[in-house]
Amino acid sequence: MKIKDLPKTDRPREKLILKGSQNLKDEELLAILLRTGREGKSVLDLAKQILQKYSKKRFLSMGYEDLIKIKGINSAKACTILAAQELIKRALKVRDETLPIIRSTEDVLAQAVYLRDRTREHLMTIYLNARNEMVWKKQSTFIGTLDANLVHPREIFTGALEHNAASVILVHNHPSGDPEPSEDDMEITKRIVEAGKIMGIDVLDHVIITKTKIFSFKEKKLI
Secondary structure: OOHHHOOHHHOHHHHHHHHOHHHOOHHHHHHHHHOOOEOOEOHHHHHHHHHHHOOHHHHOOOOHHHHOOOOOOOHHHHHHHHHHHHHHHHHHHOOOOOOOEOOOHHHHHHHHHHHHHOOOOEEEEEEEOOOOEEEEEEEEEEEOOOOOOOOOHHHHHHHHHHOOOOEEEEEEEOOOOOOOOOHHHHHHHHHHHHHHHHHOOEEEEEEEEOOOOEEEOOOOOOO
16 A cells, blocks of 8 residues: 555654654654655555564664665665664764753643643653653653543553653643543552552652643642
8 A cells, every 4th residue: 555545644754743753663764764665565565674674773773885785775765864873873972961850840831831722631741860851751642531441551651661761740631621630530640650669760740731720749749
């Protein structure tokens, strides 16, 4: 199936714009770099085939001559991949000196203010290092009415382990305008806090925001 025949929400570029690059599969990210497939294979099929043959580490260490030997990768595609490789290498050498520091509920709100205009509930997770610097935020850990049976601590702490986070802050919105936590909100928070204790990762707060109000589990001494 050609990319143009896929629903728009399943096309790599549109999916990246809608859900964020962190929510794309490896082959979808590579497909964006490749841009086009080859005769008989869509760009997604080509990306899958490449990643099945080469590990990500091997593929991202290849030079120009190795890349153009792969069927479906021409000179232009090889140059795009090499440029991406080099940006990654340079970024890893530079320590970000401007990581936001989260000290208060207002600091949390500054990172999640966009949630005020969402018409559905979004659960966002902020990941912090030992200095309370934000090392990452996952903007859509969960979308839809929060249900204690659907939100699993695994979804929260996988990101914490990937980014060596010392603590996390949960944030979600109430489109209804009522910031008071529901029973599911309470149960989800309790489960995640307990899981964090087992893993040695603190859950510092769970913040609920609406268009005009904000509720902090920490400030209400519920955490």
